[in-house]
Amino acid sequence: MAHAFGCGAATGPAGVGLLHREKAGALSGGLPAAGAAGRVQRPGGKGSKGKAIRCASGSEHGGISTATATSSDQKNGGLRGKLNKVVLAYSGGLDTSVIVPWLRENYGCEVVCFTADVGQGDIEMEGLEKKAKASGASQLVVKDLKEEFVSEYIYPCLRAGAVYERKYLLGTSMARPVIAKAMVDVAKEVGADAVAHGCTGKGNDQVRFELTFYALNPELKVVAPWREWDITGREDAIEYAKKHNVPVPVSKKSIYSRDRNLWHLSHEGDILEDPSNEPKEDMYMMSVAPENAPSKPEYLEIGIIAGVPVSINGRDLSPASLLAKLNEIGGKHGIGRIDMVENRLVGMKSRGVYETPGGTIMAAAVRELEALTLDRETMQWKDMLALKYAELVYAGRWFDPLRQSIDAFMENITATTTGSVTLKLYKGSVNVASRKSPNSLYREDISSFENGEIYNQADAEGFIRLYGLPTRVRAMLEKGI
Structure with a gap:
């Protein structure tokens, strides 16, 4: 279905979860995203965050008879220099499949492919080991990052109320630092001296990945093939793959560039590039059209502790499980569709359509509970800092001291945002039905129109x-x- 590391669009891609990326020079093809085969045993729960769930090792040449690089290439260096070992953000699509032999040919290096599971779905996680080794990689490392992604990246943004340019709930922006951080960890584990990604030079993701690399290990060299090579499109990539005996991933070609993770699904390209065009209904994948949603509203109680959701209708769930459940419920009611024109970090404007059903429900619940627990001045300062927080996340500055300091402020002032909110879901809308908190600043005896003491x-x-x-x-x- 897609490929996850050709980061050309506004929401970028170089991480796992990209379904199709065919604009700005990024290619589509094969199975996208990232993951290991279905037979892999996945660790569960919070304690397993970041744990490698699969490491498919092979010889330096992956045990494959492809002519991607000669032994002398790897010993003496490639056409552009010499690197020892490179960890590549890998999706299994056409672009990352050709990046593997390109790295070996141009840098004479061993290539370790890395894939992160951030909730893009099992269909995108199949057959990656075989693809990676067939491209000439020595091994494939897969890590399940879903719980870490939600608890340590999504929840801080949710608690802060971070929304970029009035609409965007930062789905791709939050995913990139968790993936890039895992790449740095893998580089240390395998003894790599460099990392590589498939982002183009026109998108945001190249910045998000590389700022994370700089922040966590400034000694790592970074290779961005799209800024170096002569490949300009899909046909060039296919020709390169054939020349180097790399199996070309074959899949149904999508007209849209998509990025998917547990938080959202973004759509770009084709008719969406003209802001005057209305999106076609068959484009959507996570949500039904509001007019086709159930005619009966559904009430949902969201339990919240210290500014983050912990339960649905009284049932406690892990962060990733809770979000997945809300995606299911929200999608059924046509909730969370956003169509916007945004300003990319690199200066141009882009148009994207986002589906964020679970995230929209979460954001509504947290915001409504804060109406009870935050005083006027605190709420105003929170809203002002939320704008800067969103800007920092969008720009890839997750590990900046400023974001971390604002996060400490947000954590402190939302410490009393505990309680529950009941929401009414109906044909694309989310309305509050009730809210309650043991730390509520609302006093009926004071707010009443009657005189009091x-x-x-x-x-x-x-x-x-x-x-x-x-x-x-x-x-x-x-x-x-």
Whole structure:
């Protein structure tokens, strides 16, 4: 279905989860995403985050008789220099399949392919070991990052209320640092001196990946083939693959460039490149059309502790399981569709359509509970800092001290945001039905229209006279009083 590391679009791609990327020079082809074959035993729960769930090792040449590089190439260096071992962000699509032999030919190096499972789906996780070794890789390393992705990347953004340019819930932006961090870890584990990605020079993801590499291991060399090679499109890549005896992934060609993970699914390209075109209904994959959603509303109670969701209708779930369940429920009701024109980090505008059903429900629940637990000044400062937080995440600055400092602020002020929110889901809409918290600042005895001991309505007269004094003085000056 796709390929995950040709990062040319606004939401980028170089990570796992890209279904199809055919614009800005990124190629589509074969199975995308990333993952190991279905027979692999996956570790579960939080304690297994980052754990390699598969490591398919082979000889230096992967035990494959492909003519991707000669022994002398690897001993003496390639056409562009010499590297010892490179960890490549790998999807199994056409572009990353040809990057493997290209690295060996141009840098005389051993190539270790790496794939991250961030919830792109099992169909994108099949047959990658065979593909990687057939391309000339020495091994494939796969890590299940779903729980880490949700608990340590999605939840901080959710708690902060981070939304980029009024709409975008940062689905791809949050996934890149967790993938890049895992690549740095794998590089250390296998003794690699370099990392590589399939992002093009026109998208955001090249920045997100490389800033993470710089932050976590500045000694690693970074190779970005799309900024170096002469391949300009799909036909060039196919020709290169044939020349180097690399099996060309064959799949149904998608007209859209897609990126999928547990948080969202993005769509770009084809008719979407003209902002005046309405998206076609058959494009959507995670949600039904609101008009085709159930005619009966569904009520959902979201339990929240310290600003992050922990349960659905009283049932506690792990972060990844909870999000997956909300995706299912929200998609059924046509929730979470966003169509927007955004400003890419590299300067150009791009148009994308996003499906974020579970995330939209989560964001609505957390925001509504904060209405009870945050005072006015705190909420205003939170909203202002949320804009900067979103900008930092979008720009790939996840490991910057500024984002980490803002995150500490967000964690502190949401410590009392605990309780539950009941939402009404109906034909694409999410409305609050009720909210409650043991830390609520709302007092019915004070808010009532009746006079009480704490609030005396007569006190408002003096307050208004003092609060309005600057306005009154200005008017007196203008009227010569």
